Amino acid sequence: MKKEKSLIREEILSIKPYIPGKPIEEVKRELGLKEVIKLASNETSIGPSPLAVEAIKKEADNVNLYPDGSSRILREKLAQKLKLDKEMIIIANGGDNIIKLTGMAFINKDDEVIMGEITFPVYESVVKIMGGKIIPVKLKDYTYDLESIIQRVNKRTKLIVVCNPNNPTGTIVTKEAVDKFMRNVPEDVIVVFDEAYCDYVEDDNYPDSLSYVREGKNVIVLRTFSKIAGLAGIRVGYAIAKQELIGYLRRVVDIFSVNRLAQVAALASLDDEEHKRKVLRLNKEGKGYLYKELKKLGLFYVPTETNFIFIDLKKDTKVIFEELLKKGIIIRPGVTWGCPDFIRVTIGTPYENKKFIQALKEVISI
Ligand SMILES: Cc1ncc(COP(=O)(O)O)c(C=O)c1O
Known part of the structure; x- marks a missing residue:
């Protein structure tokens, strides 16, 4: 232990490595799933420009x-x-x-x-x-x-x-x-x-x-x-x-x-105005759909100005995260930010959003 400390800069010791959203390939391989939807890293759901x-x-x-x-x-x-x-x-x-x-x-x-x-x-x-x-x-x-x-x-x-x-x-x-x-x-x-x-x-x-x-x-x-x-x-x-x-x-x-x-x-x-318009339109529509469904489920969410939503599930979301993962949906558990009752979900395509809501309904009462 003493030797390790002398090798490493003191400042580095307290840093926890950043844990990014799980890659789709890894979840497919680990859980033997054919379809995996990633709503964990706020990427652009309809693909690149x-x-x-x-x-x-x-x-x-x-x-x-x-x-x-x-x-x-x-x-x-x-x-x-x-x-x-x-x-x-x-x-x-x-x-x-x-x-x-x-x-x-x-x-x-x-x-x-x-x-x-x-x-x-x-x-x-x-x-x-x-x-x-x-x-x-x-x-x-x-x-x-x-x-x-x-x-x-x-x-x-x-x-x-x-x-x-x-x-x-x-x-x-x-x-x-x-x-x-x-x-x-x-x-x-x-x-x-x-x-x-x-x-x-x-x-x-x-x-x-x-x-x-x-x-x-x-x-x-x-x-x-x-x-x-x-x-x-x-x-x-x-x-x-x-x-x-x-x-x-x-x-x-x-x-x-x-x-x-x-x-x-x-x-x-920078010249791809069409792609940008499409991304924004889908995001707005997806946001509206998710708001509506979350309200129906009686869940609190923070109104968002982005392509993700912070949702309060009023219970520790670690298990929910794991259960969603088993269903091929990757989201972010709020424990990342010291908010264990929350999840952060990227607004996806209409298909992805629907799949997420469907899966959430199934796991919410676990
Ligand atoms: C708030 C914020 N800043 C900066 C970044 C960094 O983005 P990138 O390194 O992909 O440009 C991110 C990525 O998710 C972010 O959420």
Whole structure:
């Protein structure tokens, strides 16, 4: 034991490895199932952008060559879409990688990082890796409580993470709340808005976080091609911030972290309005269907601005998770976030949603 401790950095010892949603192949093999429906990782149920797939096929012949380490063409296209300078964008190996780069560039040992108590677990592990201190703040009505967060800011605060919409609760903080919050954040604190699910938001009160970047504030906005574009398997995400902050992230990014296929796929998906419309339409319909069925079952759920729903089953959901798994439905048990009575379910295709409700009805009283 003593030897192990001397080999490993002290900061790493308290980190639990991230447990992702079980892959479909693994569940099929383990349980001998022919059909498995995965509603556990908030992927795009109708598949990737067809334009992206076409671009990947075309690019496949060039994979003997290293990719452009700066993803210049993709940054230019994003910059044009977002009406920003391309030097204000960095592309990385998924949004997860952006979170890690942010930690590597900015978090010193013992720096405090404030975040919601129930939120995306990757923030916590990155802060721990860097030796920082996590300051968790309770959610209010399943939503980031920016007023309480501000009260926790002190001279040791380096970073505040606002997951908006929040994973796993699916809620947003409004423009009004963020405006007030931003007026009170000290200049030497960086605010990260994780907007992995921004494309799904229907509420008109969703804030325009890029306006704070344009004002020159210390704000980093994280976005990803994993969700709306359906490219989770190819790993592309990006950060938007003022040039100075992006410059620091560039110092720590792996040289070729975004491969050729990822770059062309992301680029092509930006033009795929049809796929995007289809994803949003199906999500809205699926949301309506699930709300209706959950109400019929008398279950509480948190109204969502994303492609997943956080549902209260009023009992430990570990068994329910296992029973659903046996029926070929993979969801996320709330124990991941210290909410053992909840499950988080991705909104799937009409067929998948129906299968989930059918299976839930069968296992709910177990
Ligand atoms: C809130 C949030 N942020 C960031 C990510 C990272 O996404 P990716 O690494 O696939 O781009 C996810 C993925 O599920 C997420 O839920």
